[in-house]
Amino acid sequence: MEMTGKSVNNVEVVFLNGRLDAYNSNLVEGKFNEIIDSGKVQIVADLSGVDYISSSGLRVMLSSLKKLNKMGGTLKLSCLQHYVLEVFEIAGFTQLFQIYDSDKEAIASF
Amino acid sequence: MDPLSITLFTDLVEKVCVIIVIAYLLSRFKYFTEVLEGKLTIKNQIIFILIFGAISIYGSYSGVNIFGAIANVRDLGPMVAGLIGGPVVGLGAGLIGGLHRLTMGGFTCVPCSLSTVLAGLFAGIIYLANKKRFIGIWGAVLFSILMETFHMMLALILASPFAQALAVVENLFVPMILANAVGMFIFAFMITNLIKERQTKKERDKLHAQLERKKKELEIAHQIQESFLPHTIPYIENYQLAASSIPAQEVGGDFYDFIPISGKQTGLTIGDVSGKGIPAALFMAFSRTLLRAKACRNPGVGRMIESVNNFINEEPHSDMFVTLFYGVLDDENNKLTFVNAGHNPPLLWKNETKDIIKLSTGGVVLGAMKGLKMDEKTINIDPGDLLVLYTDGVTEAVNKQEAQFGEEHLIKLIQKNHNLQVEDLKNKIIDEVYDFASGTPQADDITLLVLRRNG
Numbered sequence: 001m002e003m004t005g006k007s008v009n010n011v012e013v014v015f016l017n018g019r020l021d022a023y024n025s026n027l028v029e030g031k032f033n034e035i036i037d038s039g040k041v042q043i044v045a046d047l048s049g050v051d052y053i054s055s056s057g058l059r060v061m062l063s064s065l066k067k068l069n070k071m072g073g074t075l076k077l078s079c080l081q082h083y084v085l086e087v088f089e090i091a092g093f094t095q096l097f098q099i100y101d102s103d104k105e106a107i108a109s110f
Numbered sequence: 111m112d113p114l115s116i117t118l119f120t121d122l123v124e125k126v127c128v129i130i131v132i133a134y135l136l137s138r139f140k141y142f143t144e145v146l147e148g149k150l151t152i153k154n155q156i157i158f159i160l161i162f163g164a165i166s167i168y169g170s171y172s173g174v175n176i177f178g179a180i181a182n183v184r185d186l187g188p189m190v191a192g193l194i195g196g197p198v199v200g201l202g203a204g205l206i207g208g209l210h211r212l213t214m215g216g217f218t219c220v221p222c223s224l225s226t227v228l229a230g231l232f233a234g235i236i237y238l239a240n241k242k243r244f245i246g247i248w249g250a251v252l253f254s255i256l257m258e259t260f261h262m263m264l265a266l267i268l269a270s271p272f273a274q275a276l277a278v279v280e281n282l283f284v285p286m287i288l289a290n291a292v293g294m295f296i297f298a299f300m301i302t303n304l305i306k307e308r309q310t311k312k313e314r315d316k317l318h319a320q321l322e323r324k325k326k327e328l329e330i331a332h333q334i335q336e337s338f339l340p341h342t343i344p345y346i347e348n349y350q351l352a353a354s355s356i357p358a359q360e361v362g363g364d365f366y367d368f369i370p371i372s373g374k375q376t377g378l379t380i381g382d383v384s385g386k387g388i389p390a391a392l393f394m395a396f397s398r399t400l401l402r403a404k405a406c407r408n409p410g411v412g413r414m415i416e417s418v419n420n421f422i423n424e425e426p427h428s429d430m431f432v433t434l435f436y437g438v439l440d441d442e443n444n445k446l447t448f449v450n451a452g453h454n455p456p457l458l459w460k461n462e463t464k465d466i467i468k469l470s471t472g473g474v475v476l477g478a479m480k481g482l483k484m485d486e487k488t489i490n491i492d493p494g495d496l497l498v499l500y501t502d503g504v505t506e507a508v509n510k511q512e513a514q515f516g517e518e519h520l521i522k523l524i525q526k527n528h529n530l531q532v533e534d535l536k537n538k539i540i541d542e543v544y545d546f547a548s549g550t551p552q553a554d555d556i557t558l559l560v561l562r563r564n565g
Contacts, residue, residue: 063429091452092474
């Protein structure tokens with residue numbers, strides 16, 4: 001799982017690359033926690049490099065969203081591949097997350 | 111060292127080797143390990159006293175006579191006995207060796223006998239001072255050197271004439287100390303090895319017992335979980351029903367259920383808890399019980415699931431959630447009213463059009479958030495219609511090339527085999543999934559429920 005990040009206007013953008021399966025999801029959770037611990041609560045996850053997401057992946061996204069919401073922040077998603085978007089739709093997660101076509105739109109929405 | 115000392119020394123080392131062989135054989139005795147584990151029963155103490163007393167006597171006999179004095183490893187037996195068995199054992203072995211030495215006579219017989227007795231006693235005191243544990247290799251070697259030095263001093267003080275005693279001590283001092291120190295080193299080395307060996311074995315046994323217990327617990331969890339799945343398939347007039355759940359591990363997070371609501375209404379449900387293992391299994395049991403309690407004799411669907419969702423969110427179940435499809439089948443007007451909370455849409459094969467309809471209502475998984483609205487839909491089940499409910503273990507089964515079985519594959523399979531009996535169709539799908547995976551281990555639970563209205 002490749003993870004890189006950048007800060008734009010107080011928003012932390014995280015690029016995820018790889019399969020969001022049980023193993024990688026734990027890594028992503030660690031990365032999100034790291035960002036949250038450093039005091040940043042506005043996160044955009046760029047999922048353009050994610051071609052698979054399992055229920056563990058959904059779990060990590062949801063728990064991170066809940067955690068951030070409690071702290072007055074949020075997790076927004078951008079650039080979802082077709083399959084991943086479908087999984088989000090089936091799980092009803094499109095109602096929980098704000099999803100954008102590009103990082104730019106996601107960052108501008110804060 | 112002069113030539114006499116060298117022959118003396120090699121001679122003594124040979125004797126030490128004999129003692130080591132005896133000691134090795136001893137160490138394989140259960141009494142030896144029992145004493146090392148601190149089981150100082152009277153029987154064990156007596157056996158130890160006799161054995162190390164005998165070793166001490168052998169030390170005397172194997173000694174080499176020099177100007178009327180005997181260079182020997184007589185003290186070694188009582189020292190080892192005391193260091194691992196305490197003062198009683200050390201003193202006992204020392205008395206045997208010492209009294210025997212007394213009978214051999216010679217002008218140094220009093221100091222030599224006395225030092226053998228004291229060697230056992232001092233070793234026993236060291237054992238007590240070290241909290242009834244063996245002092246370790248280097249402590250034991252140091253003790254043997256000090257003890258033999260003391261032995262020589264006793265000889266100088268107690269033996270007369272002094273000039274003769276001094277001559278003996280001059281010759282014996284180095285070889286006696288070396289021989290006893292080497293003997294003690296090898297003995298101590300063997301003892302510490304044995305102690306380590308026992309500890310490793312103990313830890314291994316403990317680990318083994320823990321593993322066994324875990325396995326047993328998993329088996330019990332598996333049995334408990336199976337008891338949460340329906341034991342029988344209910345009879346619904348004009349309908350046929352088949353269902354199976356195959357967990358990927360001993361316990362799983364999938365479930366299905368049939369809930370009696372009224373004479374003509376039956377609740378059908380299938381669910382999948384996020385995660386695996388015991389936490390998922392417990393959450394599954396909780397969700398399934400909660401749903402059953404709320405749904406029994408409650409013809410509502412959307413509102414009822416909303417209340418289940420709120421209830422799950424009341425409890426801080428960390429970040430677990432459950433995907434759930436729940437429908438109430440009315441076998442009188444042949445309608446299915448359902449809610450889909452984030453579950454893979456069940457596939458309804460229409461007999462008339464041969465089309466597949468996916469049953470979804472856009473609901474969010476249960477446990478994600480409180481207060482979510484759950485829309486319900488109602489659909490007609492016409493004669494010959496076939497409904498397949500499944501969990502993602504079916505569509506997300508992967509083969510060696512990491513390709514997924516996929517929903518399309520499942521749809522084609524249903525269309526091709528729609529005229530099979532429900533039980534056969536269910537088995538056909540499971541077989542096909544296993545064939546597709548061709549040996550790739552099952553990563554997720556596989557659950558299937560097939561319903562058909564008689565044509």
